[in-house]
Amino acid sequence: MPSRRLPPLRALEAFMRTVRLGSARAAAEEIGLSPSALSRRISNLEEFVGKKLFTRARQSMQLTDEGQAFYEAVNPHLESLARAVESQSDNISLLRLRLGVLPLFGSQRLFPRLGELRKRHPLLHIDIDTGPHLEDRVGDTLDAAIILSRGPDTGLHAVRLDHNLVHAICSKDVAAKIGDKVDQEALEKQTFLIHNELPASFEAWKKALGMEEMDPAAIDHYDSGQLMLEAAAQGLGVAIMHDDHLRRAADSRLTDLYGLEVESPYSYWFVCKPTALELRPVRLFHDWLVRAGL
16 A cells, blocks of 8 residues: 655644744744745645645735645644654653633633543643732743733733623622612612722723712722632622623522623633743643633
């Protein structure tokens, strides 16, 4: 049986790195090539497959529709090849990812699914960091992070994981005392629970009520979404949080005050340095996270 002709593997590497890094110049630097040499390798791949994979304009290279289809067809097989080599090698050590995660995202969304990731990539292990200032530490003490932000720093590779609505979450007893009708006087008697890093959520909720000047009895600040939910369940105040947090908590003590739907200024994002996508632990986690739709 005649053997199949393999694609030029160096050219395939140049193509994959350019797609993942989003920059031909960055890909060339990673491989140790000049931009012109990288371009020649990609041209060789285009000649091999008989398709135009990129459009070229000055320093920019953008995937064509055929290039995108080629990437989506080839990438899973390259990942399978890498996993097969890992499974047969005694020399490959554990893959270690230093990941920053907000505790509530970790407990509600990440940890219930991490078993899937472990089965898919047994060598991938994750050091979890729930400390402050996650975004600032990406590329230093962290390889990547999942943050709640109005928009990450433009120097980072970022994937938006969701869109959220702001809800006022409180115990059913507190909700009963406030009543179903929107009443500023009743609201101003309440204590509101606000996350230190998410002050704009409260402003958005008040604006939706037409009560920008509302002055509550007290505002208690938290640095933990988990503790905010528990405080609200204990009747200690009205927590301004996302609808997703309430739904995933599945806590029968809690309810959504007024059922008001307000678009949140904040979303969860996965962030890392663009070059970090070439680190196998980061890329494995990134690709799984996107596919899993957490």
